[in-house]
Amino acid sequence: MIRLDDVTKTYSEGNVALRRANADIAKGEFVFLVGPSGSGKSTMLRLMNKSEEPDSGRIFVAGKDIGELSNWKVPMLRRNIGSIFQDYKLLPNKTVAENVSFALEVIGRPRAVIKTQVPQILDLVGIGDKADKQPHQLSGGEQQRVSIARAFVNRPLILLADEPTGNLDPQTAIGIMRLLDRINKTGTTVVMATHDAKIVDTMQRRVIQLDTGNIVRDEREASYG
């Protein structure tokens, strides 16, 4: 589903964020990206949805070299890749339901589809009763559920998660992980960057470990360290 082929990424200041990385992630896999701060986890995720361009090497998504993708096709790529973040990235002036339907409107879905799909996905992530609330009226865990609903409402092939539990207490984090696990079980490939050793140890999934831009470990059914 996602393949990195000798990918190097250097930011303008000359620091190498990712050095000659190789990885092959199959459809339906759940992969943790771990490593110290600044080791290149976020960079790797941003390369996967073409938010960043590699200096060298190739990145394949669903069999296609996304480096060859012309600019106007990048939106189509993103429609197949959901993204969630530590800071949720919700729009503060829209309600929960509007935040989710916005994602569908933006890709031109018909109104009737939006009307049925939004309540469904909100129920699925467990906040069906919060549809008319504003993001600031919700707890961190609930806000993250909204952002998952937004990322998943279009049933993407891939879900990229950058420290989705970074701002949450352990109990709430477990709830979010259960949800991501359920999404993964529907066949969605999940790649998640995290610092949370406990979560990684409990889940026992594939772990790709980075250190200053190098992949130093790639292990199945593994623990954090």
Added chain:
Amino acid sequence: MAIRFDYLAKETGTNLVRNPSLTIAAVLTVAVSLALLGFSLVFREGVSRVSERWSDDVEFIVWMRPDATDDQIASVDQKLADNPLVTDHSYVNREATFAEFREYYADTPEIVETVEPAQLPTSYRVVPAASELAFVDSLGQEYEGQPGVSDVVFAGEFIKQLNAITGLAISGVTVVAAVAAVAALLLMYNTIRTAVFARRREVEVMKLVGATNWFVRIPFMLEGLVQGLIGAGLAVLAMFGVNRMIRDSQAASELDFINSFVLQPADLGPISLWLLAAGAAIGAIGSGFAVTRYLDA
């Protein structure tokens, strides 16, 4: 990719009211700049009318001596009538001259009382076939030495000065208008950039979930278009208002040439349309460029 109309209408509407201070800033920016542009266009129109009006009246006056004989007067008349370079000429007899004289000195009847019609000179008002000063000058000189003629007076000097002044005024105003238009575009661009900056998070999310660049851009452009139109509308209202004020002013009733600056709806119409088109274009294009900065991130 199709953008649903109701989505566009809702987005544009809420965005316009969500950040009222920025919307007002954008609208006023356009209004002030375009009003400036409008006034310069109106002024330009007025100035060219003043000069046109005077140019139409280019003429010279052949004053006869008060003691000129009827033969001498008839001979001048014949020469004017036979001259193909003279479009029109009219004789102002003693009574008509006296009537003008009386009107001119209406405030001081004691002067009028001292004058008898018989003492006044008669004259010919001549309209030449062309209004070039050199032509009028040489034509007028032909009559200077005629028997019975006391003097030939030209409107020429005055018109020469007037033309120089109007030429200067028109180029000055054209510069002001051009600067106003550029200022409007830059101010609008800056205002909208601020508005887009305030919503960069929204743009980021739109890009993240797979919106195309045009999908992101169009609501911003529509918003700019509405703001530009409202601003231009205010500028048009200001123009009509000032036009009315000038028309009803004391000065207009006293000074005839001020009326040249009072435009009729038929003249204001095209200028208004231009301003509205300029407002819409400035708003839409300014927004389009302003948002593009955030699209390539």
